[in-house]
Amino acid sequence: MLEDRTTAASSPTVWPAAYPHGYAVVDVETTGLARDDRIISAAVYRLDGRGEVEDHWYTLVNPERDPGPVWIHGLTSEALEGAPLFQDIAEEFATRLEGRVLVAHNAVFDWQMIAREYARVQRDAPVRQRLCTIALSKALQLPLPNHKLESLAAHFGVVQRRAHHALDDARVLAEAFRPSLRAAAEGGVRLPLHECRPLTEWVERPAALIQQRAGGYGGSSGYRPGGWRPSRKRPACPYPNPGRYEEGKRLKQGMRVAFSGDTSVERELLEDRAVEAGLHVATSLSRLTSLLVTNDPDSGTSKVVKARQYGTPVVDEAAFGQLLRDVEPASEA
Numbered sequence: 001m002l003e004d005r006t007t008a009a010s011s012p013t014v015w016p017a018a019y020p021h022g023y024a025v026v027d028v029e030t031t032g033l034a035r036d037d038r039i040i041s042a043a044v045y046r047l048d049g050r051g052e053v054e055d056h057w058y059t060l061v062n063p064e065r066d067p068g069p070v071w072i073h074g075l076t077s078e079a080l081e082g083a084p085l086f087q088d089i090a091e092e093f094a095t096r097l098e099g100r101v102l103v104a105h106n107a108v109f110d111w112q113m114i115a116r117e118y119a120r121v122q123r124d125a126p127v128r129q130r131l132c133t134i135a136l137s138k139a140l141q142l143p144l145p146n147h148k149l150e151s152l153a154a155h156f157g158v159v160q161r162r163a164h165h166a167l168d169d170a171r172v173l174a175e176a177f178r179p180s181l182r183a184a185a186e187g188g189v190r191l192p193l194h195e196c197r198p199l200t201e202w203v204e205r206p207a208a209l210i211q212q213r214a215g216g217y218g219g220s221s222g223y224r225p226g227g228w229r230p231s232r233k234r235p236a237c238p239y240p241n242p243g244r245y246e247e248g249k250r251l252k253q254g255m256r257v258a259f260s261g262d263t264s265v266e267r268e269l270l271e272d273r274a275v276e277a278g279l280h281v282a283t284s285l286s287r288l289t290s291l292l293v294t295n296d297p298d299s300g301t302s303k304v305v306k307a308r309q310y311g312t313p314v315v316d317e318a319a320f321g322q323l324l325r326d327v328e329p330a331s332e333a
Helices: 086-097 107-120 133-139 149-155 166-187 206-213 267-276 302-310 317-324
Strands: 022-030 039-048 053-060 101-104 129-132 193-195 256-260 280-282 291-294
Touching (some): 022 086, 039 086, 053 086, 101 166, 107 129, 133 166, 149 166, 256 302
Parallel strands (some): 101 129, 256 280, 256 291
Antiparallel strands (some): 039 053, 129 193
């Protein structure tokens, strides 16, 4: 049971009327970070509108494939062998999420993994909004050394017992979210809520699905994601790549821009704005990338790691928005 860090003697807070009436604090452990990876454990703490715990739930999930980085999550194939399939826990999971804002640390990742699992069983995840605690900590201007969960927990004096165990990570996040929510209410801070759009495209190939059920890691995954968004084939950028962005200077048409992590503006809209400005939106990061846009430069995503290796310039979303206002035209041929 979570410890209640509030007291009856605390000064009353005028609760913002626009705040949600319920939250589902979620953590999922997965076989990896790619689109074809699977959930292997999930935990949900249900909170009321003021962040008080109502109940919690946890389950293992058999991914029907290799469990991935066991050295991180500790779940072996043997431990998961008798666990239920996602289709077996989908209904119970849904009751925990229904009508609530999904709260997670790097929420876009947890949301996408959950949405894809529901798509595989031909259902929509019952979530309409998400809230990222990284974005909330930034909105509150918390003095954190980085945006890791352990740093957020330490700030609020929450003891983390088993890192990368879904139930304990969800507990820690729920304990850290409650004072964050109260601080936001006291300061009149708008919560960084984002719409959760259902997957619009998902194609399964029956033969591959049979192969998936037979197991096998590294072969066919058993399904083919048609993409997180509808497939939109953008025309090739008509301008040559002028090289890397230099701090203090303008962006120039043709520059290759990559994005990593959650953003306050929907990623698709941000990419569209970049394309309209004459930039090349890259789906991966290479030595040719001119700029990486991320709100969490301390994260361990593959793009951030490569940016460090290659010395690729990094700016946050707000700075990128300012740069988009005055993009230098491409040089005349």
